[in-house]
Amino acid sequence: MIGAALDETHDASLASWVESASDPATDFPIQNLPFGRLRGAAGEPWRIGVAIGDQVLDLESVGLIDTQDMNRLMAAGATWRRALRLAMSQGLRRGSEQRARFAAALRAQADVEMGLPCRIGDYTDFYTGIHHATTVGKLFRPDNPLMPNYKWVPIGYHGRASSIDVSGQSFHRPLGQTKGADETTPVLGPCRKLDYELELGAIVAMPNPMGEAVSIADAEEHLFGLTLFNDWSARDIQAWEYQPLGPFLSKNFASTLSPWIVTLEALQPFRSAFTRPEGDPDPMPYLDSRANRACGAIDIELEVWLQTPAMRAAGNPGERLSRSNFRDAYWTLAQLVAHHTVNGCNLQSGDLLGSGTLSGPSADQGGSLLELSQDGRRPLQLPNGETRTFLEDGDSVILRGHCERPGFRRIGFGECAGTVLPALTRNLC
DSSP: OTTOOOOGGGOTTOOBSSGGGGOTTOSOOTTTOOEEEEESSTTSOOEEEEEETTEEEETTTTTSOSOOOHHHHHHTOHHHHHHHHHHHHHHHBTTOTTHHHHHTTEEEGGGSEEOOSSOOOOEEEEOOOHHHHHHHHHHHOTTOOSOTTTTTSOOEEEOOSTTEEETTEEEEOOEEEEOOTTOSSOEEEEOSSEEOOEEEEEEEOSOOOTTOOOOTTTGGGGEEEEEEEEOOEEHHHHHHHOTTTOOSTTTSSOEEEOSOBEEHHHHGGGEEOOOOOTTSOOOOGGGOOHHHHHHOEEOOEEEEEEEOHHHHHTTOOOEEEEEEEGGGOSSOHHHHHHHHHTTOOOOOTTOEEEOOOOOOSSGGGOSSHHHHTTTTTSOEEOTTSOEESSOOTTOEEEEEEEEOOTTSOOEEEEEEEEEEEOOOOTTOO
């Protein structure tokens, strides 16, 4: 059901006996309770936990679940998940009679390693950011920035799940074929236009049988929640390879996912109406419903930060490059699921649906360097005197996101961070 009702777990007056959860700046108050997988040391099995302040609650240790398989837990369905959320909230509240039992199952986030929040079997990247699509289209097709199908069909492509890693990863600059406008033949070498993409990832919870489409009314019952997602892109490789079948090596070398899944239940207070600009076509019936129009959008403020090696050496945690909001996406989560399955495609628990780059309407709200630097034509001036057109070796990109609304507690997503390492060229021939 799109936009399920609010309940006692959303009450802004709720406070936890975990003191750090009462910090106004925390991403993880008791009203959030996002899910992730953790372990104490390399080699230990992964365990399912929930973030509360600067702590993480081990759900099996506290007796709330009987599995450490996140995909199995997610597939149990929304009704069971809502009951689990209520039980966690009740145990973590101030005055709870279960405090001692819950306290024994807490571990400091600083003392654990976070992994990918679930097993990702398949990955589909959509193109829901109309401002990104329009800006990029103007760079390469000034007279026709949006393709005729954009406002009718949620555009997407199937990506590579094996190269998705968790926040904190470092990856080598990719190699590939590129061909400049003034070059007669392509060359093989390190990417020269390495970029980030500010995205959200939707995690599939409940599978659908092959051949059975999911209706838009039921679509969100098949989703567990959202994560931050950086789909790194090699723009020069992409420009040479993407015709006629789309991205390949320019996208499959690395993608970074934040470790915490913020559930759809936690996001309910931040729903907003889904509207189309005047004159745009209405969605086709299978992509349209009264509930989706009333509250299909979600108000999530997103940020991109850059820390260069010089900033790191100077103790500077980084500089914010841009801000945007998921509310501006052209397609909703329910529409993505309904379209993905309308042909009978069977989604599975743990599948990842990327939103595509989420940019805002202003020039300074680009969700990628491709937009902010106008494909390298306008270098960004950084506060420390450095400039960037695309990413350089040693650069770290940090994505952040949060939700705020009067009358409710602010909740956040944690961080999604990744660092660029030099290319490995020893196998070039």
